[in-house]
Amino acid sequence: MExxxxxxxxxxxxxxxxxxxxxxxxxxxxxxxxxxxxxFAHGDIYMVGAYVGFFAITQAQVSILPALLISMVxxxxxxxxxEKLAYKPLRHAPRISILIxxxxxxxxxxxxxxxxxxxxxxxxxxxxxxxxxxxGDLVINGQQLLILGITVVLMAILxxxxxxxxxxxAMRAASFDTETAQLMGVNADxxxxxxxxxxxxxxxxxxxxxxxxxxxxxxxMGIMPGLKAFVAAVLGxxxxxxxxxxxxxxxxxxxxxxxxxxxxxFRDAAAFAILILVLLFKPSGLFGKNTNEKV
Amino acid sequence: xxxxLKIDNINVYYGAxxxxxxxxxxxxxxxxxxxxxxxxxxxSTTLRTISGLLKPKTGKITFLGGNIAGRPAHEIVREGIxxxxxxxxxxxxxxxxxxxxxxxxxRKDADGIRKDMEMVFRRFPRLEERKDQQAxxxxxxxxxxxxxxxxxxxxxxxxxxxxPSMGLAxxxxxxxxxxxxxxxxxxxxILLVEQNANMALSIADRAYVLETGRITLSGDAGxxxxxxxxxxxxxxx
Ligand SMILES: Nc1ncnc2c1ncn2[C@@H]1O[C@H](COP(=O)(O)OP(=O)(O)OP(=O)(O)O)[C@@H](O)[C@H]1O
Ligand SMILES: [Mg+2]
Numbered sequence: 001m002e003x004x005x006x007x008x009x010x011x012x013x014x015x016x017x018x019x020x021x022x023x024x025x026x027x028x029x030x031x032x033x034x035x036x037x038x039x040f041a042h043g044d045i046y047m048v049g050a051y052v053g054f055f056a057i058t059q060a061q062v063s064i065l066p067a068l069l070i071s072m073v074x075x076x077x078x079x080x081x082x083e084k085l086a087y088k089p090l091r092h093a094p095r096i097s098i099l100i101x102x103x104x105x106x107x108x109x110x111x112x113x114x115x116x117x118x119x120x121x122x123x124x125x126x127x128x129x130x131x132x133x134x135x136g137d138l139v140i141n142g143q144q145l146l147i148l149g150i151t152v153v154l155m156a157i158l159x160x161x162x163x164x165x166x167x168x169x170a171m172r173a174a175s176f177d178t179e180t181a182q183l184m185g186v187n188a189d190x191x192x193x194x195x196x197x198x199x200x201x202x203x204x205x206x207x208x209x210x211x212x213x214x215x216x217x218x219x220x221m222g223i224m225p226g227l228k229a230f231v232a233a234v235l236g237x238x239x240x241x242x243x244x245x246x247x248x249x250x251x252x253x254x255x256x257x258x259x260x261x262x263x264x265x266f267r268d269a270a271a272f273a274i275l276i277l278v279l280l281f282k283p284s285g286l287f288g289k290n291t292n293e294k295v
Numbered sequence: 296x297x298x299x300l301k302i303d304n305i306n307v308y309y310g311a312x313x314x315x316x317x318x319x320x321x322x323x324x325x326x327x328x329x330x331x332x333x334x335x336x337x338x339s340t341t342l343r344t345i346s347g348l349l350k351p352k353t354g355k356i357t358f359l360g361g362n363i364a365g366r367p368a369h370e371i372v373r374e375g376i377x378x379x380x381x382x383x384x385x386x387x388x389x390x391x392x393x394x395x396x397x398x399x400x401x402r403k404d405a406d407g408i409r410k411d412m413e414m415v416f417r418r419f420p421r422l423e424e425r426k427d428q429q430a431x432x433x434x435x436x437x438x439x440x441x442x443x444x445x446x447x448x449x450x451x452x453x454x455x456x457x458x459p460s461m462g463l464a465x466x467x468x469x470x471x472x473x474x475x476x477x478x479x480x481x482x483x484x485i486l487l488v489e490q491n492a493n494m495a496l497s498i499a500d501r502a503y504v505l506e507t508g509r510i511t512l513s514g515d516a517g518x519x520x521x522x523x524x525x526x527x528x529x530x531x532x
Binding site: 166169170172173176177179180181182183184185186187188 | 346347348367368369372373377378380384386387388389393396397398400401445449
């Protein structure tokens, strides 16, 4: 294969992977935007999403789209529950308490899952025909098309909700200035709940899609993608929605290029090297304004 | 005229700091009442307690006969109290129009909202010219107008204004104060917090003077403006 073609091929692979990161990163960034919490349990929410999808397909025998919907609803409710039980009581506590709680929730979800579904990895069933489309020498497979299609649709819906609906406006207002939003009549508790529902259901979709893409899921599968998506959110500028999408895509492409042209062993190192570079040179991220806010 | 708002011996704390020490005051329907005092006297704390952002430890706040002390802010605005916060606090990353829409967040009557939006634009024509602009790019005076327009969009019975003159040029202060008088004339009762005591006393019916968490003087605004004590302490001689 020619170099330019190989480059394009890695681009396709990178955008697929990057879409997954973007879906997870959106939740990180939305939750950070509204309660200034790096929700370290978010990767595990994604894992639960993958399992809910898995059981919907294998036990309830539904096809991929209903499985995605079921997973979004169940995982969205789980995210809401986590916020109500674990984070809400700490709303006025020092930020470090809630951060430590998030790490606790993360372990809880990982080990509770091991207890209930066993630590053994599960083989995700084949839900779409194993087709591959050839464009010249480029190959794009069915799973990649599914990931891209679903991601695009979800981004469009999310953009509509956030930009046009009353609830979306309330979310943006509360992210910018919770107190003043309350003076407008916005119920901050409701908006926070809603944000966790949306963020968690996007992560659920990512979980199911990863199952479809890599065929394997396990209770600790959320750790690495969770960290990567966090890097993506920081890269784009934490709290900024388009930043999370661009950050996820950039990260996915860089990882694909590194594994395609150098070695896949350096893939993860590349992601964290990016985090360090961003924190050193543009801590506010690609889309962030350069403020001196202490985080 | 009837009492609209009655504050009865409230105490407000920030942790161990006792910021409001047993304040009582009253606002009657149709009035402009002003609360004046030096930096840190507790003016904003009083307003924020009325609007529900802070909860009094003890005491009662009655609005149109119902007790509102301790209720959350998002409910109190539904009762008909709207606050223009100190420093404007507009949603800088949203457009002027979106800011005004948020002001009408509690309402569902699309027609009424549209009419009130027109009313706000008539009152502040500069906001209409800039309605699709990001609110953060407005000048200080325009931001103050937006904060006031936003507060009016909920159709308040009582409007709480926290230092609307802050950081504005004298000419603009005059304009803002004449708009406040006008808002009052069209039926909105006003509780105005100011450091600019001269201007505030000139448009108010009655006034309260706040000193380190206590009310030290109160009465007819004109009489207070003429009083020797107030002149010395707040009006520059
Ligand atoms: N968030 C807070 N935490 C602790 N103390 C506070 C807080 N906000 C205000 N205070 C204190 O409460 C007192 C009253 O403050 P407040 O902001 O109500 O004064 P103010 O009259 O509005 O002053 P200014 O004219 O400067 O706005 C001050 O001593 C202030 O230091
Ligand atoms: Mg103040």
